[in-house]
Amino acid sequence: MQNFRPYIILVFTMMIWGFNVPLIKILVSTFEPVTITSLRIFTASLVIFLILGFMGKVHLPKKTHWKYILGGGLFNVFFHHLFLGLGAAGTSAVHTGIILGLGPILTAIMSILFLKSGISFLRIFGFFIGTAGVLVTVLGGGSGLSGMALGDLYIFISIATQAFSFIIVSRAAREMDPLLLTGYMQLFGSLGIFLASLMMEPDGLASLQNGSLTALGVFLLSACGATAIGHLVYNNTITKIGPSESAIFLNLNTFFSIVGSAVLLNEPIYYYHWLGLFLIVPGVLMGSGALEDIIRKRARARKV
Structure with missing residues (x-):
């Protein structure tokens, strides 16, 4: 049972x-989307530092670490969550979840471009399959290009900037605690988003008056649960399993977002949503290199 614990988590x-x-x-x-996003990420950063404080892991970063904190905060938090908030306000939650499912493929592309990772026919084929899945999702319903919302483009930019940030984070993790890095990135990234909100949404803080106890509960659940604890648990657990398993679990993220959108928002799920999902899942497995890792592991196991 102990061996299955990381997977259950x-x-x-x-x-x-x-x-x-x-x-x-x-x-x-x-x-207002940008204002509430800044407050959500800022709250998450405070929760992360509180948890790290109990763990005795809070300290000032070294001078050489600031480039990772600011770079990661810019792409992993500022651009990612800024466009995620704008995109979520302009498209459906179902579309958001499916497009976010491209994360592993985009991360693999970034690794090939910037880290000179290997590329194979299987990975190239996976890129095309995953891209086809997104196109089916956002262009489905018979409306063609005219039906593609600006929010869909924002969501794609959001996941693309996050994928690039993983290159920075992977390099930074060699020198500093990734959990502490997460806290600093979210803190400075949230401050950047808040400054942007003051320019983009002059009435952003006034919109907080629209809140209710239900909205407050949703805010705390999202900020403290998903953004803070979720990232800490993920960053801590993912080091215990290989890249192939991580890509498979990220596919579950897409699945649960579709289910959650139907359950919580009563958003309709059409056949082209499922078709897009069924294209993205194998696309991620192939494009991220996960399928090749699984094949290599099984080949080595048979030789032993």
């Missing part, structure tokens, strides 16, 4: 992250 983490997509949709529909 990751299933629950993916469920929390998946259901967080409709929660974000509720928040950006109730408040």
Whole structure:
């Protein structure tokens, strides 16, 4: 049972992250999207530092670490969550969840471009399959290009910037605690988003008056549960399993976001949503290199 513990934890983490997509949709529909996003990430950073404080892991970073904190905060938090908030306000939660499912493929592309990772026919084929899945999702329903919302583009930019940030984070993790890095990135990234909200949404803070106890509960659940604890648990657990397993679990994130959108928001799920999902899942497995890792592991196991 001990061997299965990381996998069980990751299933629950993916469920929390998946259901967080409709929660974000509720928040950006109730408040100004950029303002509430900044407050959500800032609250998450405070929770992370509180937890790390109990663990005795809070300390000032070294001078050489600031480039990772600021770079990661810019792409992993500022751009990612800024466009995620804007995108969620302009498209459905179902579309958001499916497009976010491209994360592993985009991360693999970034690794090839910037880290000179290997590329194979299987990975190239996976890129095309995953891209086809997104196109089916956002262009489905017979409306073609005219039916693609600006929010869909924002969501794609959001996951693309996050994928690039993983290159920075993977390099930073060699020199500093990734959990502490997460806290600093979210803290400074949230401050950047808040400054942007003051320019983009002059009435952003005034929109907080639209809140209710239900909205407050959604905010705390999203900020403290999904964004803070979810990222800490993921960053701590993912080091215990290989890259192939991590890509598989990220697929569950997409699945749970679709289920959560239907359950919490009563959003309709059409056949082209499922078709897009069924294309993205194998696309991620192939494009991220997960399938090749599984094949290599089984080949080595047969030789032993």
